[in-house]
Amino acid sequence: MTQLFYIGMRILKTRGHRAAYNIFLDESVGRTDYVNSREISCEMVRDPDPKGYTIVPTTIHPGEEAPFVLSVFTKASVVLEAL
Numbered sequence: 562m563t564q565l566f567y568i569g570m571r572i573l574k575t576r577g578h579r580a581a582y583n584i585f586l587d588e589s590v591g592r593t594d595y596v597n598s599r600e601i602s603c604e605m606v607r608d609p610d611p612k613g614y615t616i617v618p619t620t621i622h623p624g625e626e627a628p629f630v631l632s633v634f635t636k637a638s639v640v641l642e643a644l
Contacts, residue, residue, distance in 0.1 A: 567621035568629075569595040570603060575615045590614065595621040609637065615644070 572591035591605045607614065618629050633641060 564627075565597050565599060566625050566627060567595040567597050568601055569593045569619055569621065570601065571617045571619065572603075572605065572607075573615045573617060574610065574612075576612050 570593050571589050574588040574590050590607065591603065593601050593603045616631065616633070618631060620627075633639065
């Protein structure tokens, strides 16, 4: 049986830099609540930013790790990069 974690995500404006180890140090422009589920979703409308945004999938407790899939749907052309 697959273990469920309380999962969520934050969308950070990192001004072209890698997100800080402590995600609370970067400007958060969106987030979800943490839910005990296999999937979450978040619908947002963001203005384009030439330096981009960072999407950070997280669990509520530090150190919990599990594989995940991140899907992004957009009307505009975007470039996704793994960090």
